[in-house]
Amino acid sequence: QKEVEQNSGPLSVPEGAIASLNCTYSDRGSQSFFWYRQYSGKSPELIMSIYSNGDKEDGRFTAQLNKASQYVSLLIRDSQPSDSATYLCAADTGGFKTIFGAGTRLFVKA
Amino acid sequence: SQTIHQWPATLVQPVGSPLSLECTVEGTSNPNLYWYRQAAGRGLQLLFYSVGIGQISSEVPQNLSASRPQDRQFILSSKKLLLSDSGFYLCAWSVGDYGYTFGSGTRLTVV
Numbered sequence: 001q002k003e004v005e006q007n008s009g010p011l012s013v014p015e016g017a018i019a020s021l022n023c024t025y026s027d028r029g030s031q032s033f034f035w036y037r038q039y040s041g042k043s044p045e046l047i048m049s050i051y052s053n054g055d056k057e058d059g060r061f062t063a064q065l066n067k068a069s070q071y072v073s074l075l076i077r078d079s080q081p082s083d084s085a086t087y088l089c090a091a092d093t094g095g096f097k098t099i100f101g102a103g104t105r106l107f108v109k110a
Numbered sequence: 111s112q113t114i115h116q117w118p119a120t121l122v123q124p125v126g127s128p129l130s131l132e133c134t135v136e137g138t139s140n141p142n143l144y145w146y147r148q149a150a151g152r153g154l155q156l157l158f159y160s161v162g163i164g165q166i167s168s169e170v171p172q173n174l175s176a177s178r179p180q181d182r183q184f185i186l187s188s189k190k191l192l193l194s195d196s197g198f199y200l201c202a203w204s205v206g207d208y209g210y211t212f213g214s215g216t217r218l219t220v221v
Contacts, residue, residue: 034210046210096167
């Protein structure tokens, strides 16, 4: 069964620090990877996508992909209390199916 | 710009009652449409997806069904709800391989 694994957390970091979120995926055929942010009681919001090995930066966010290790990560620089949310990692396994991890809860302490 | 509407926001239904949740998309044509369910503290479970009018693929055997009567309309239904159907139901759309845009969700409690 195709899976995406994440540490459920909570991950607690002080304001201004770097938050590092990780996930692994089981399907080597996956080509596209996404990070979603979900505030409590709200729907997920796409924040990053990554398709090739290496780093992709967008503002304070950097996504990293290593297909050989089947590993995806998200770094949040200068973390703010407003970044406190659950972060979902997702892998597109093809055939119109995206598998989501259960999410990592992040708390940024002011 | 593209928007997705989902309603109602919350719903409390008795066991055995029917269900109808509706989702509509604006600003795009021929989107892929999805219904996901998120149980409390759990990940998203894909229930149905559709690549076109009348085309529905089911991922999980259950007492739910889906229909796509128009290009930008996706409906989730049940004839008789079970307690285990409680959860946060999310409609989403995508075009190409650029990730999903989710609706605001419906929080369903079956009592």
